Amino acid sequence: xxxxxxxxxxxxxxxxxxxxxxxxxxxxxxxxxxxxxxxxxxxxxxxxxxxxxxxxxxxxxxxxxxxxxxxxxxxxxxxxxxxxxxxxxxxxxxxxxxxxxxxxxxxxxxxxxxxxxxxxxxxxxxxxxxxxxxxxxxxxxxxxxxxxxxxxxxxxxxxxxxxxxxxxxxxxxxxxxxxxxxxxxxxxxxxxxxxxxxxxxxxxxxxxxxxxxxxxxxxxxxxxxxxxxxxxxxxxxxxxxxxxxxxxxxxxxxxxxxxxxxxxxxxxxxxxxxxxxxxxxxxxxxxxxxxxxxxxxxxxxxxxxxxxxxxxxxxxxxxxxxxx
Amino acid sequence: xxxxxxxxxxxxxxxxxxxxxxxxxxxxxxxxxxxxxxxxxxxxxxxxxxxxxxxxxxxxxxxxxxxxxxxxxxxxxxxxxxxxxxxxxxxxxxxxxxxxxxxxxxxxxxxxxxxxxxxxxxxxxxxxxxxxxxxxxxxxxxxxxxxxxxxxxxxxxxxxxxxxxxxxxxxxxxxxxxxxxxxxxxxxxxxxxxxxxxxxxxxxxxxxxxxxxxxxxxxxxxxxxxxxxxxxxxxxxxxxxxxxxxxxxxxxxxxxxxxxxxxxxxxxxxxxxxxxxxxxxxxxxxxxxxxxxxxxxxxxxxxxxxxxxxxxxxxxxxxxxxxxxxxxxxxxxxxxxxxxxxxxxxxxxxxxxxxxxxxxxxxxxxxxxxxxxxxxxxxxxxxxxxxxxxxxxxxxxxxx
Numbered sequence: 001x002x003x004x005x006x007x008x009x010x011x012x013x014x015x016x017x018x019x020x021x022x023x024x025x026x027x028x029x030x031x032x033x034x035x036x037x038x039x040x041x042x043x044x045x046x047x048x049x050x051x052x053x054x055x056x057x058x059x060x061x062x063x064x065x066x067x068x069x070x071x072x073x074x075x076x077x078x079x080x081x082x083x084x085x086x087x088x089x090x091x092x093x094x095x096x097x098x099x100x101x102x103x104x105x106x107x108x109x110x111x112x113x114x115x116x117x118x119x120x121x122x123x124x125x126x127x128x129x130x131x132x133x134x135x136x137x138x139x140x141x142x143x144x145x146x147x148x149x150x151x152x153x154x155x156x157x158x159x160x161x162x163x164x165x166x167x168x169x170x171x172x173x174x175x176x177x178x179x180x181x182x183x184x185x186x187x188x189x190x191x192x193x194x195x196x197x198x199x200x201x202x203x204x205x206x207x208x209x210x211x212x213x214x215x216x217x218x219x220x221x222x223x224x225x226x227x228x229x230x231x232x233x234x235x236x237x238x239x240x241x242x243x244x245x246x247x248x249x250x251x252x253x254x255x256x257x258x259x260x261x262x263x264x265x266x267x268x269x270x271x272x273x274x275x276x277x278x279x280x281x282x283x284x285x286x287x288x289x290x291x292x293x294x295x296x297x298x299x300x301x302x303x304x305x306x307x308x309x310x311x312x313x314x315x316x317x318x319x320x321x322x323x324x
Numbered sequence: 325x326x327x328x329x330x331x332x333x334x335x336x337x338x339x340x341x342x343x344x345x346x347x348x349x350x351x352x353x354x355x356x357x358x359x360x361x362x363x364x365x366x367x368x369x370x371x372x373x374x375x376x377x378x379x380x381x382x383x384x385x386x387x388x389x390x391x392x393x394x395x396x397x398x399x400x401x402x403x404x405x406x407x408x409x410x411x412x413x414x415x416x417x418x419x420x421x422x423x424x425x426x427x428x429x430x431x432x433x434x435x436x437x438x439x440x441x442x443x444x445x446x447x448x449x450x451x452x453x454x455x456x457x458x459x460x461x462x463x464x465x466x467x468x469x470x471x472x473x474x475x476x477x478x479x480x481x482x483x484x485x486x487x488x489x490x491x492x493x494x495x496x497x498x499x500x501x502x503x504x505x506x507x508x509x510x511x512x513x514x515x516x517x518x519x520x521x522x523x524x525x526x527x528x529x530x531x532x533x534x535x536x537x538x539x540x541x542x543x544x545x546x547x548x549x550x551x552x553x554x555x556x557x558x559x560x561x562x563x564x565x566x567x568x569x570x571x572x573x574x575x576x577x578x579x580x581x582x583x584x585x586x587x588x589x590x591x592x593x594x595x596x597x598x599x600x601x602x603x604x605x606x607x608x609x610x611x612x613x614x615x616x617x618x619x620x621x622x623x624x625x626x627x628x629x630x631x632x633x634x635x636x637x638x639x640x641x642x643x644x645x646x647x648x649x650x651x652x653x654x655x656x657x658x659x660x661x662x663x664x665x666x667x668x669x670x671x672x673x674x675x676x677x678x679x680x681x682x683x684x685x686x687x688x689x690x691x692x693x694x695x696x697x698x699x700x701x702x703x704x705x706x707x708x709x710x711x712x713x714x715x716x717x718x719x720x721x722x723x724x
Contacts, residue, residue: 227389227392228385228386228388229373229377229384230385264382264385265385265389268477268708268709269386269389269707269708269709272477272709273389273393273708275479276393276394276479277393279394279479280394
């Protein structure tokens with residue numbers, strides 16, 4: 001519902017703004033002529049309009065208004081549905097963010113955000129939380145929002161994520177994609193799980209490579225505890241024979257604390273273990289790959305047989321395959 | 325996670341059967357209905373968890389994680405091979421842990437070892453030499469036994485050994501800790517040596533590397549095991565070595581050795597069948613913890629006792645007997661030795677003394693982790709950084 005309201009507001013504003021600022025009639029008409037379902041359609045229209053706006057902004061002589069439309073004014077804000085006080089606060093926020101190239105895109109950003117279906121008060125809050133959003137080019141904004149949609153954040157969750165963590169809009173699409181690839185390939189999350197992660201803790205996109213390593217470590221820590229006999233995977237009823245340490249004490253502590261308080265192991269052991277399991281996992285992947293590729297007995301295996309007969313040499317191959 | 329484990333288990337099984345059975349016997353495995361609900365390896369783990377955590381205490385988690393991770397190997401160099409593999413292996417970063425032991429690093433932990441010695445209780449007739457540096461350093465070991473390992477924490481693997489021009493292999497890959505019982509047995513020039521449970525032959529091969537043995541008798545209980553033993557020996561020893569005078573490979577019941585050949589051997593190695601802890605955790609096929617083999621497993625300590633007694637009887641006066649296992653279980657280690665010492669005196673009138681192995685453990689403490697506070701014998705315990713063992717060893721000397 002909010003979406004339609006916002007859409008209507010933007011429509012209204014678009015019409016007024018265009019009439020006052022000599023926007024080319026064909027565009028306006030196109031905007032109005034093409035009936036689109038709520039926000040999505042509008043999005044397209046705003047994106048198609050943005051180059052026009054910037055071109056107009058570049059014009060040295062602007063006959064009507066001294067402040068171009070891309071600049072925020074109380075009037076334009078009121079047009080967008082902000083109340084008086086909100087408009088003031090908004091201007092204040094925008095002026096704060098106005099360093100260098102910032103705030104040039106403020107208006108288009110606001111439009112885009114409203115078009116997403118956020119109401120003016122939440123847009124204000126959002127910008128107060130993260131004024132940097134104003135400095136994002138509209139086309140980029142579109143791309144980023146589109147990417148998030150592609151990742152499975154449907155209407156509703158998308159708005160929630162943007163409202164709670166507006167920083168996500170300042171992150172390039174490429175970075176988000178990297179994080180997603182990492183979550184899927186290194187951390188073995190499924191696509192819906194990745195969506196959940198993005199929805200519940202979008203801050204992950206700003207976690208750098210250290211974060212990556214940390215995530216990888218999580219499995220390592222659990223495995224370490226499991227093999228030490230200090231952790232058990234709960235059965236289907238969620239029961240374990242031993243009392244597992246609290247998740248918080250496994251994940252939410254630095255390595256030293258983890259080793260001394262939970263695992264009760266030496267740094268040397270854990271270091272060797274990390275390298276060992278990394279190796280194991282690598283081999284596992286390879287092995288699974290090879291099984292998928294050839295189901296038949298290959299030459300290699302026959303060789304293995306021979307080796308086994310000669311004794312000593314076979315040991316490695318055995319252990320390697322059967323390590324739990 | 326559980327799902328992941330299951331599939332991994334399945335894959336493991338599929339691979340196992342394929343590589344273990346000869347090709348002509350390979351059949352498609354039925355794995356839907358007949359799969360055991362609880363595989364033997366996890367039964368083993370449960371058993372160890374219940375028993376060893378009480379026995380090893382705080383050490384158990386560290387031993388457990390090592391047992392469940394990839395083991396480390398040592399390469400026993402074959403002196404009969406013509407290829408000089410030592411230089412090659414050293415170039416890869418290995419070192420011979422027997423001959424270049426830490427002479428320079430010896431003083432650093434001197435105090436520590438002495439304090440731990442004082443703590444030890446003196447329950448049994450263990451002969452304790454005064455442990456001074458003077459006594460420790462001239463520990464005589466055969467200079468011919470060479471075993472190289474990758475340094476502590478290094479996870480590199482050995483490549484399979486290549487045959488030389490006489491088709492003899494350059495080195496034998498085995499648990500480096502298995503060399504210790506052979507070293508500790510201290511074979512001298514011209515000795516008659518008996519290896520009571522010799523298959524697959526790693527320890528026998530180590531003993532032969534001393535090149536001091538006049539006559540070696542290797543025995544194992546079943547034909548399949550002696551066949552394997554024979555194969556190993558044939559791929560490491562030159563043909564002229566296999567003469568009646570040098571070597572005898574037999575397939576007898578080791579427990580009856582006392583009736584066959586008494587008071588004969590200068591050195592006897594009794595490396596008994598045991599629960600093979602590491603193996604039982606990894607391999608499901610033919611696992612001693614399989615439900616079907618419960619009876620056999622329960623009888624193990626008795627069998628071990630009988631074997632050790634037979635070994636004691638086979639040794640000559642002043643001869644030395646090395647009892648070794650590859651389990652952590654005190655029932656199969658200490659208890660067996662205690663009982664054997666007792667029974668040898670009671671039933672056979674043979675008195676034996678336990679030989680202190682601490683000079684040896686002191687010498688190799690940088691390569692292996694030894695269990696602290698064992699009142700009888702020594703035990704290598706696995707540790708992630710030095711993932712060798714478990715090996716228990718106890719040396720006895722026959723007095724009467």
